[in-house]
Amino acid sequence: MDITLPEEGGRSARYQLVGQPVQPVIGGRFSRLAYAAAHVVADPLAMTDPWSRPVVDWGKTMEFRHHLWRLGFRIAEAMDTSQRGMGFDWASAKELIRRSIAEARTVEGADLASGAGTDHLAVSAARSIDDVIAAYEEQFAFIEGQGGKAIMMASRALAAVAKGPDDYARVYDRILSQASGKVILHWLGDMFDPALKGYWGSHDFDAALDTVVAIIERHAVKVEGIKISLLDAGKEIALRNRLPEGVVMFTGDDFNYPELIAGDGRKHSHALLGIFDAIAPVANAALVKLAAGDRAGYDALMAPTVPLSRKIFEAPTEYYKAGIVFMAWLNGHQHHFSMIGGMQSARGIRHYADIFRLADRAGLLADPDLAVARMKNLYAVAGV
Template sequence: MKILLPTRNGELNPYTLKTLEENITLESKCEFNRVAYAAAHVVVDPALGYEPWSDAPVIDWDRTLAFRTYLYGLGFKVAEAMDTAQRGMGLGWKTASELIRRSIAHARTIPGADLACGAGTDHLDDRQRHSLSDVIQAYKEQFEVVEASGGRAIMMASRALCAAARSPDDYKKVYDAVLAESRNKVVLHWLGEAFDASLAGYWGSGDVRAAMATVLDIIRLHSRKIEGIKISLLNAEYECELRAQLPDGVRMYTGDDFNYGDLIAGDSTGISHALLGIFDPIAPVAAKALGQLARNDIAAYHNTMRPTVALSRELFSSPTQYYKAGVVFLAWLNGHQDHFSMAGGMESARSVLHFAEVFRKADASGVLIRPELATQRMKAFLQVRAGIVQ
């Protein structure tokens, strides 16, 4: 199969797909020796009436939950209502809370399915300054939605807390108050400013190691209430440093979409489990690699996982927060949904050249599980978005 793709020098070059339809096999569910959460996207219904740039899209619940069934079937847990689902960038709390309730109920219908759900403070108005008490109450309100539905919470980083806090002690006060009342174990979430500039200086310091000291104080105090911490700083050195200092029983969940392959494999300092947005588009390939890792076939694991890292680096290239566009683009190419429309109009956040490079690297890494459909849809996309007729 061939397609004309634009290049950065302004030319159109023929590209021949490396993946053939008859060579595609989806990995059957197997046991992993790492905990692997896939942060999943949502599917909107663009045919129904809503304001595309609002935070209240109409969700296609059947397709959204079907995608979660697909992830469970490959062996993943689901990280629900996270930034991959466009929390704070197209998906408001009202819709997110419904997503959480529906997804928890849906998981109960699937043997072995497991998930954790994002709980934050995003229903607070970012245009106003809030007190620490406001932030604590906001967290508790969202925790209640998750836990009353029978779920476990991922304590998302809070823009309101970052704006209100004046010292590391302010973070400790908020996390102490929320964790002390949690009914279940919680995953903490350290999201770097590459993903959200308003979170710069989280934990009360712009110095990463000083911030580490603060979060470690919180983790040690509440270790019986903490399942693990996801760190998304796109820096493997920092992750390994923090990983080595975690108390026994508290997991490191890599959120490093640039270096996850090596971090999951681990080294003499330990291993990372995973809570990753990149697992959404690369799920079948990642499942195969994690199965190889569980069988201790390290070379095969790296051979399978390594090509996906180049794709991930393209998807998460700066401005990193727009990575969701590529995630949903690949879901459309692979037939998980019938359109390329997103909450908040996010489908317009990346250039045609970016999507062309995503297509190339997805093919190179074996991520295009329906290459004929993907090629057909890519041609249609190029004609509509760039006037490129094949």
């Protein structure tokens, strides 16, 4: 099977599909905690204005969560993969969290944690650290009131008003001391959100590392783990090596995740990844092999997903959500390629062609005939 795809320089060339769809292992055992940060499915027929308040296709959104649970993944809900802070507001996130927690109760063994941030507090309206604390408290109260577990997301408002590391410590000390259950922390780099530059009160990694480690050490009984998303394996390992006993590392490194999850024989990372949304069938099969002690089999499956992930998360990295939703559309998880805020327009047509090729090579086109048909429709609209 082949298809004509655009290349650099305005040329087009025939591409021969080479991949064989990888079959996941339903009911397989993982030796790592594996959270997939899940996207939301927009309802394009209900959105009279795509830039207005988001309209979600709740049925398809919940169906996708069942797809991830069926493959053995935990779900990180209402995170940046769901376009939090990029068109998906707190009012919509509350409804998503409420529905997902309720849905998880219908699935044996389903696990879910939800993002608690301060995004209902406009950065321009944040005047003090107390404003940030109050915003976090509101979101924690909602999630915990639903019986959910919270992921403490990085805060744009905190980054804007904090004058140094002590202000970060004050906020995190307050929220963690009040949390009813264990919390996952999230260190999100500015490549994902430029407004978070200098998080933890310093532009120097080592100084920031000291700040976050000190916070975790003070609250180790309340911290399940920390997800770090800096796209730098060395920085993740530096933090991993300093975590207190019982606090786990969740890799958020969508560039280097296979080696970090596999570990170095002494320590390893667990996973909380946006790319797992797109590569779930292959990641499932690979994690089952890793749990069985088959490192070579794990590497063979995971390695082809890395070029795909690096393409999806290439700069400007914050637009990676478009590639995630594109993959869901190619694989039939939704009937359209529309996103909240029209975010599908954030990437160019050659970018999507590259994703198609790399997804094929990684065995991630579940139904090649469907994927080719949808690509042809996309390129016809683009005038290719």
